[in-house]
Each structure stands twice: as structure tokens, then as C-alpha cells.
Amino acid sequence: MSLFPMFLKLTAKPCVVVGAGAIAESKIESLLNAEASVRVIAPEALPRVQAWAEAGEIVWEQRAYREGDLDGAFLCVAGTATAEVNRAVFHEASAKGVLCNAVDDPPFCDFYFPSIVKRGELQIAISTAGESPALAMRLRKELNAALPLDLGEWLMELGRLRREVTAVEPIGEPRKQLLHELASREVCGFAECPSRARAQQHMREHGFIAADASCESTSQKRDVGHPVVGGTE
Numbered sequence: 001m002s003l004f005p006m007f008l009k010l011t012a013k014p015c016v017v018v019g020a021g022a023i024a025e026s027k028i029e030s031l032l033n034a035e036a037s038v039r040v041i042a043p044e045a046l047p048r049v050q051a052w053a054e055a056g057e058i059v060w061e062q063r064a065y066r067e068g069d070l071d072g073a074f075l076c077v078a079g080t081a082t083a084e085v086n087r088a089v090f091h092e093a094s095a096k097g098v099l100c101n102a103v104d105d106p107p108f109c110d111f112y113f114p115s116i117v118k119r120g121e122l123q124i125a126i127s128t129a130g131e132s133p134a135l136a137m138r139l140r141k142e143l144n145a146a147l148p149l150d151l152g153e154w155l156m157e158l159g160r161l162r163r164e165v166t167a168v169e170p171i172g173e174p175r176k177q178l179l180h181e182l183a184s185r186e187v188c189g190f191a192e193c194p195s196r197a198r199a200q201q202h203m204r205e206h207g208f209i210a211a212d213a214s215c216e217s218t219s220q221k222r223d224v225g226h227p228v229v230g231g232t233e
């Protein structure tokens, strides 16, 4: 099976989760992390789901699923422990063009949940197309242990630097080459931020900034040092 990988912007998008047990809870959490507008439909909910409802972070409708619940939804998760209910959700979703994941039931999924390695805005999503979720999990742990813990902070700094460069330097080969150079961790990881100095030198040479402009980035003040490798999960 050839799956199409993508990263969705879910902010404020109406998402429905049917079920509020352990499995649904983890899906609700990842939807909330993506700032989705989450509506949960389930007769019973775990304490964390109840707490989200009490805090107004989700809407919980305390009842069984019924047809029509997906009206206006962008995406849904069928996460009850009853395959028939999950499949009914999937069928309504298909009829209405709503993307659906029926947990652990591949024929009734339009999309799969991947294993995720996260460092700030950096996300690596792993899928085996359902061949082996256990392998996806193992690779997630291996990547997590191998990647520097401060990668997210460094990426934020890199993004800031990139915006500075793209604001003044027109699209073209020199800009592209410079951005590749800046994205080299070996360059960016040092306390003196030669990466920023390099960007300034480049922009000076091309007349975008005054010759005496100084470097005011936080990366200059912070000793980023050598990358600390390894997450614990």
C-alpha cells in the first residue's frame, strides 16, 4: 500500500472523537496539541477527558454515538472498543467525505496515526503502512535516543535566522546555498554562532546591511555548546 504522507493544519478545525477510553484519550491529546476543535461523544470518559471537558478544552457529549454526529466534521476518530460502532462511524464519515481513523482497524481507516519523534517544531512521523506498529514504535525510540535534545531550540533560532535572510536576500542560487549552509548543525551549534556571522557577512557582501551592523541574536548570548543527544521515551 502506498500512503501519502502530510502534516495537517488542524487549528480550530472541527474534529470528532467517538469513545473516551485509553485509546481515544491519546488521540484527543494529539488533536488538542494540534489546536483542533475537539468534540467527544461517549457515554463514559476517563478522568483526563472529563477534565478537558470541564476546562472547556473539548466538548464532551455524554451519550452513545448516533448517525449525524459527523455533520460538519473535518476529521474523526472511531475509538470505542466495539468494532460495529467504529465501523458505523467510518461509514457515516465515508458518506460525508470526512476523514476517519477507526483505531486498530486498517480497512476502516482513511489515515493512520504514525509514531512521532518531536523536538519543538520538528516532527518526524514514522509509518510502516500498518505492517508493524511495533517496528514504528521501536524506530521512534531509537531516533528519539539518537537526536539532540536541543534540536527544537536550535530549529527556532535557525527559523529566525532564515526569516532575516529571506527578508532581504532575493530568491536565487546564492540565497539557497546560504540557507543550506546555515542549516548545518556543525556550523550553528557553536556559542559564537558562526552561522549568523556567515549570514551577516553574506548580506554585507551583497549590500543588504551596513558594514558595521552587529549581531544581536539570542544564540550569541547562549552557549549552545555541543549537542546533548538522546530523549528518554
Ligand SMILES: C[C@@]1(CC(=O)O)C2=NC(=C\c3[nH]c(c(CCC(=O)O)c3CC(=O)O)Cc3[nH]c(c(CC(=O)O)c3CCC(=O)O)/C=C3\N/C(=C\2)[C@@H](CCC(=O)O)[C@]3(C)CC(=O)O)/[C@H]1CCC(=O)O
Pocket (backbone or CB within 6 Å): 026, 101, 102, 103, 104, 105, 106, 109, 111, 112, 113, 114, 115, 116, 126, 127, 128, 129, 130, 131, 132, 133, 134, 135, 136, 137, 140
Ligand atoms: C504508531 C501507533 C500510533 C498510535 O496508535 O497513535 C500505531 N500503533 C501503535 C502501537 C501499537 N499498535 C498495536 C501494537 C501491538 C504490537 C503490534 O501489533 O505490532 C502496538 C505496540 C504497543 O502497543 O506496544 C496493535 C495494532 N495496531 C494496529 C492493529 C490492527 C492490525 O494490524 O490489523 C493492531 C493489532 C490489534 C490486535 O491485536 O487486534 C493498527 C494500526 N496501528 C497504527 C498506529 C496504525 C499503523 C501505523 C503504521 O503505519 O505503522 C494502524 C494501521 C491504524 C491506527 O490505529 O492508526 C502506535 C505506536 C505509538 C508509539 O510510538 O508509541
Ligand SMILES: NC(=O)c1ccc[n+]([C@@H]2O[C@H](COP(=O)([O-])OP(=O)(O)OC[C@H]3O[C@@H](n4cnc5c(N)ncnc54)[C@H](O)[C@@H]3O)[C@@H](O)[C@H]2O)c1
Pocket (backbone or CB within 6 Å): 018, 019, 020, 021, 022, 023, 024, 041, 042, 043, 044, 045, 046, 063, 064, 065, 079, 080, 081, 082, 083, 085, 103, 104
Ligand atoms: N487499551 C489499550 O491498551 C488498547 C491497546 C490497543 C488497542 N486497543 C483497542 O482500542 C479500542 C478502544 O480501547 P479502549 O481501551 O480505549 O476502550 P475502553 O473500553 O476503555 O473505552 C471505550 C470507550 O468507548 C465508549 N463507547 C462505548 N460504546 C460507545 C458508543 N456506542 N458510542 C460512543 N462511545 C462509546 C465508552 O464510553 C468508552 O469511553 C478497542 O478497540 C481496543 O481493542 C486498546
